Amino acid sequence: MEHEFTSQIRAVLRKHFRAVADDIFKQSPLLQYLNIKTRSATRGSKARSSFANIYALYVLGEDYVKHGFHKAPGYSKYEGAKFSDLFRRQRKLPFGAKLQNHALNHRLNEEFKKYFSQVSHTPILRDVDTNRYWLNENLLKVRVGKTEYNLAVAIGEIIDEYIDAKRHAFDRFIEACQRLKSLPRHDKKAVEEFILGLLAPNVDARIFEIVSYAILKSFYHDQRVYFGFDLDTVKPESLKLYKTGRTNANDGGIDFVMRPLGRFFQVTETLDVKKYFLDIDKIERYPITFVIKSDAPVESLKARLQEAAEQQYSVAAIVAKYMKCIEEIVNIPILRERFTQAVIPGYLQDILDEIILQSKVEFNYEEADEDEL
Secondary structure (H helix, E strand, C coil), X not given: CCCCCHHHHHHHHHHHHHHHHHHHHHHCHHHHHHHHHCCCCCCCCCCCCCHHHXXXXXXXXXXXXXCCCCCCCCHHHCCCEEHHHHHHHHHHCCCCCCCCCHHHHHHHHHHHHHHCCCCCCXXXXXXXXXXXXXXXXXXXXXXXXXXXXXXXHHHHHHHHHHHHHHHHHHHHHHHHHXXXXXXXXXXXXXXXXXXXXXXXXXXXXXXHHHHHHXXXXXXXXXXXXXXXXXXXXXXEEECEEEECCCCCCCCCCCCEEEECCCEEEEEECCCCHHHHHHHHHHCCCCCEEEEECCCCCHHHHHHHHHHHHHHHCCCHHHHHHHHHCEEEEECHHHHHHHHHHHHCXXXXXXXXXXXXXXXXXXXXCCCCCCCCC
16 A cells, blocks of 8 residues: 555655665565554544554554664563553653553554454564563564564654654644634635535544534534423523543543433444444443434434344344434434534534634643633
8 A cells, every 4th residue: 555654654764774675664564554554644634543553553662662672682571561651651642642541452453453364463462460561573573685674763753753744734724723713704604614524434533523512512502491390490491512521532432411401422433333332331221322423324324233233132122222222313414414503593603613622622732721611
């Protein structure tokens, strides 16, 4: 696979390995994996970033180089890196503040196997008893002719280049938002087109969640329900949507919560029925509205989930119980409709402001105060 960032990978390899750089690139599954994972580097902020698995490689490679194993033998006798140190380090990296432990524990290895099923080695080795981690040195070393080359330093530099590329992309995204914010109020078509362009299946999952929240928050804002403990205390209350944390957070499957109805919302891009049912189980089968990053019709999405559920569970009563917990499905076309409905009463600027605020918090441009949030 060749894409725009491939040339930067090759440039780093030529810097370190000169004439044999191309041979090393072809022969290394780890470099080929990085090439796959960095294809979004020049596609702007909307493209999926894949930081979790990349950062798992980065922090383990950094530990490897820090102890000098790229220059001297002895890694097989190394006690391994502590999980707490690796976890803390990846969260200090750009865009890494809310990364979870899944990549270090299994996701990187699983995805690597998916791409390179013929390779017998997995990138991360782990001792569950001691909670220590290693990079698989068999993948860090490549032999060309009679010479063996260590890739650890080069891989670190490649990931640094990728981080810089993504940071520039998100800088441009925030700048574009700020420019649109400064447009005259009557020139709203450019703002509408920009926001609608963020509602697409190929958009970065975090941006999609942020835009979904901004739209739904404004959409529900004017809707009212009547609450009270008796007829004398009943009063109107506007629906208000709250974001429960940063995107991709390990929050038990709750992305947004609506007051005063107590509705739960989960944003997802997968149709893996196990993931849906896991989210439902986490909250004791409380009804959830799923916001799905898909253009497929709602009926089609429901049918696919129903079919997958029936394949997994042979008991109709169990399937029915889980499916009943799916309170509503909101797909991309519905989000577009709700965006249009929120724009009519004049909430376009509010939606853009919310996208800017949440993006700055999400991508660590600034930490907002509690009042702002």
